[in-house]
Amino acid sequence: MxxxxxxxxxxxxxxxxxxxxxxxxxxxxxxxxxxxxxxxxxxxxxxxxxxxxxxxxxxxxxxxxxxxxxxxxxxxxSNYQNSPEEMLNLKFYRNQIKFMPNGLYIDDLLRNWKDHYDILEENHNYIQWLFPLRELGKNSYASPLHEDEIEMMKKDADVKKRLCEAYKLMLNFYGIQLLDEISGKVGQAENWQERYKNLDSHTHNNLRITRILKCLGEMGYEKFQAPLVRFFLEEILCNGNLPRVKTSALDYFMFTVKNKKERQKLVHFAYMNYKPQHEFVWGPVEKLQIYQPHSGEKSFNNDSFSYYSAENNEISENEPNKRNETLSIVRRTMRFISMPFLYFF
Incomplete structure (x- = not known):
């Protein structure tokens, strides 16, 4: 600090x-x-x-x-290692060069490494190429993004498609799935319990997730940022999962979100669900206690367990959480069982 x-x-x-x-x-x-x-x-x-x-x-x-x-x-x-004209990240995402060292073309990586969790976990050479940033990383073969390179990548439909596929690849690695490419809504994958154990026991993935969120913001996928951060906050603060991801989620994930209104809602949600609340240090308590969403927006709250979508700045109501559905069924069943016996005649 x-x-x-x-x-x-x-x-x-x-x-x-x-x-x-x-x-x-x-x-x-x-x-x-x-x-x-x-x-x-x-x-x-x-x-x-x-x-x-x-x-x-x-x-x-x-x-x-x-x-x-x-x-x-x-x-x-400026810390761009190579000449901006080289644009190695653009070439990699156009499937023209392999990531280095000892790498693959991106199309081969996306096709062959899906569900190969051991490779994704143990190989540390690919992540800076798959999610480049305007900052140096530990892979000396990888190049930081250049502003002109970013603009060219954002305008290239094939590059954008590959980046979305790379995002889905890593989400699957973490036990998460992208439910809607338009809104960015995410949810648990079928194998979430197994993958959560890996994520919680290999904390270097916290750095990877921060990198992924930053890259999304750089490459024109800002809409994907808030839904993923909201998902992590709910899993950690509400559902008691991923305790070793908690610090990174609060210190880093929340504040990668470039949209200030979305960031405010995320911080407020974290404040409302953090225990003990008086130890919350990620925002001004005086503001958080009186915070109201902007006109036309919905706020996160303790009873909101729907997966979050950034589309239209609101919580999606089309994907209710299975726990709420189950609870509703149980309540209806209990009311039915408790009805007077004479009702059955």
């Missing part, structure tokens, strides 16, 4: 005057956040320590990393 002594904060999720799609950086001082964090100016050491804990996320390295990503890495110097 970054130094809590710093006066710089790195999260403007609740700043009303800023659009995350703008080219302006989020980086700002505590003074500029007085309205959002009204008690941010501590009067004594004891109060200062309490406030440093209460608002510690906004000063953390995680928040800084997410801010840097959402604002196109403006606070970083």
């Amino acid at each position: 970054g130094s809590s002594e710093s006066s710089l904060s790195y999260d403007s999720t609740w700043e009303e005057d800023e659009d995350d799609s703008s080219s302006n950086t989020e980086r700002s001082t505590m003074d500029s956040k007085e309205e959002i964090y009204p008690k941010a100016q501590a009067k004594n050491l004891e109060e200062r320590k309490k406030l440093q804990f209460r608002y510690k996320y906004m000063f953390s390295e995680a928040a800084q990393d997410m801010q840097n990503y959402r604002h196109r890495y403006q606070t970083s110097s």
Whole structure:
């Protein structure tokens, strides 16, 4: 975590005057956040320590990393390894070169590695090629994305199709399935229990998921971000699954979402379901306690167990959770059983 002594904060999720799609950086001082964090100016050491804990996320390295990503890495110097003209990520996604080192063409990877979970788990060379970012990773053969390269990839229908297939490949690896390519709605795969065990026991996949979410935001699939994050939050905070994914989901997954309104709803959902609630540090409590969705939108709440769709900024009502359906059937059955005996004559 970054130094809590710093006066710089790195999260403007609740700043009303800023659009995350703008080219302006989020980086700002505590003074500029007085309205959002009204008690941010501590009067004594004891109060200062309490406030440093209460608002510690906004000063953390995680928040800084997410801010840097959402604002196109403006606070970083260019770190593109190779000449932008090479555009290795574009060539890979056009099936013109193999990923390196010791790799495959993308079409072969997507076709041959499906359901080969051991390969997907143990091979660490492919992930930066499959989900490239504008930042360096551990694979020195992979190249960070260049802005011109991103625009060319987003305009190429075949590239976009392969990226969607790559997303579905990795979702399946994690025990999740993409239910709707239009809305981004996701749900549990049939083998979710087995795959959840693997995900929870191999925490390097938390980094992979963060990379996937970032890549979706870079490559024109922002609509896929919020549904996947909402799914993880529900599984972790409501259903008690994936405890070793919890920190990454709160520190990183939530704040990859570029759409600020969607991000606010996700943070509010996390706040409402986090236990103990008084230890929630990923947003200003004063704001979260009075938060209301924007006009025409629905808010997440404790009783909302439908899989989330970002389409139209609302929770999908067309895919009710099986647990709710089962509960409804049980209740109707119990009412029927408890009816007076004379009703049967």
